[in-house]
Amino acid sequence: MTRRTGRSTSSSAPRSVDVARLAGVSQKTVSRVFNDEQYVSTDVRRRVLEAAEQLGYRRNNAARALASGRTRSIGVVTLGTALYGPATLLMGVERVVRDTGYALRVVNTMEGDPAGIAGAVNSLLDQGVDGIVVSEPIDEGDGEDAALRVEVPVLVIGAPPPVSAPMMLAAGGGADLMARAATEHLLDLGHTTVHHLAGPQRWYAARDRLEGWRATLTAHGRDVPPVVEGDWSAGSGYRAGRELAEARDVTAVFAANDDMAIGLIRALAEAGRRVPEDVSVVGFDDIPVAAYVTPPLTTVRQPFDTVAQEGLKRLVHAIENPDAAPLPSSAPPIDLIIRTSTAPPPSRKPPARVRRTASRSQGGTSSPPLSDGGPSTHR
Template sequence: MTRGTGRGPSPAAPRSVDVAQLAGVSQKTVSRVFNDEPYVSADVRRRVLAAAEQLGYRRNNAARALVSGRTRSIGVVTLGTALYGPASLLMGVERVVRDLGYALRVVNTMEGDPSGIAGAVDSLLDQGVDGIVISEPIDEGDGEGEGATLRVDVPVLVLGAPPPFTAPTVLTAGGRADLMACRATQHLLDLGHATVHHLAGPQRWYAARDRLEGWQATLRAQGRTVPPVVEGDWSAASGYRAGRELADDGDLTAVFAANDDMAIGLIRALAESGRRVPQDISVVGFDDIPVAAYVSPPLTTVRQPFESVAQEGLKRLVHAIESPEAEPLPLSDPPVDLVIRASTAPPPDPEDPGSASHYTVLPLPAAGPGRPS
């Protein structure tokens, strides 16, 4: 039951004809403004938008979808995680989608979810989205069996390495994590380190594989020893465990960690063992999380261009949606921004008796309440 207000019937919602009358233009011109069509002067566009705001006019998107065949909505499939990288990329996508005048539909997947990306894509297609963004996918299996290949009938943008699927248009955009890993590794080699160890992310993640491959390629290209990989799970706790494992390696002078959280955990374990950063061991992270500049020592890291990746990728996707017969917009490589702080330095000189290489390894405290295990 609806409770009355005693103020009489509610006024009818404003229509496009009301906007046209107030702005002094035709109803067709109002339609052109809200459809972002060309051949509308800046002054007319301003008057129409001002009239719409004054009247509280909202477009009837359902009716518009019936006429145009498009819902002006974009779906995003993303891993349900609070990790800084995927969360920052999703925020960038959300801002750009709304700036481009589209609605956003988000479906989160979880590691171990049997329906995974395929189920998320089906859900978005059921909602009638005009395009789909697949953000930071992970490897969900060996790709065999029924339904392994996704079939999508709208343009798709992949931010990261794509799972197997077919679509009218498949676009990519991303930060080229392999090139960023090369830059981080090269920075340590340029400082004089004989080789660089790697604290890798979980290898189900394509992003973790890219960083590992960039690290390996850089060492091999220069004839350097490729040390065994230690794998973490993106968490600071896993970085701490890796630090406990690596602290006893007397030849260790440099580590490239696949994300900043693991790098921070690693540095704590090294410090507790008596290995100083950067005097004994240099550490580089990846992502440039907000706290990276404020840990001790401030962390050298690779800054990911989340905003520019989202901006370029979504512009390419919207172009494919609105101009399906046109050539795709060109793709440019994003900048590789290495932020150099105090966690990296030249290696200690073994010939110098006062060098930092003459350290004493302290026994690491046992795990317990309040201490990472």
């Protein structure tokens, strides 16, 4: 039994000339429609697209690339990891690239890989990409990648440029400013200083957050406590929390990511140190579960989608307008989400009876509805 469809029954794939014949237009007009050129009427465009759909025609991107010198593809170099920050940023880049009409080529690097960024970039260049996004958060420390030169525009997210190119663009900075906002929030509550649970220092993001924390304490004339270093995991936060819980002068901790903050809070609770009554904790990232832990976590929300959208817009502009000046960049927003893991230090809190009266006067806002995952304030 033969099933009929509206598509061509020819054994060969339909060509643009077939579309032109069915639509009653020239082959040049078909080309103009698929290249989104001007001076094509709405009616003609509709007829061409309907004819292409009926025949099952797909434009030959390889031939188009030969004619234009571009493959309409963008390559991404990223660390192969399931950690929230890099994975979420990659998803944001994928969404934006898809919306621009470009194809995406992704090459993952692995920590300790001797080929590193250079090997990943060369792999993408072999595929003929028109531009490259480098979202590589780790400093391998060998310096070899810096000598690599490419001839396509490069967008680097949250790290120093690992290559040289005719057009170098940067996005995703400002982690130090976000760390400053987190630290200043704790100082504004009345804490005399703030301890820091840092991420692994091979990561550029961990260094930026540490420097923002240190610079804020120094600017306010506060003591800078010794840094405790974790590995981004909740387990490392838990181990750090057991260490910090022994120091009775610790009243505030800024953790370099939310997972470590959550592990830290668990360790403090087991040691009898209440959060936020005895110790205030601020995280970083605003992972989805941050609003639903006990207590809901005060944290800094990373603008992954904003960084991806602005960065890719600038990269596509550089690809399509090689002789034009780059589009201007803007500073990423600082979004401090204040929940209930932070409060004034014990020495600054009013007596319990006064706190209860204040709570009643505010309509009992200390017990938030479950629908929003806890109270939050955006600053």
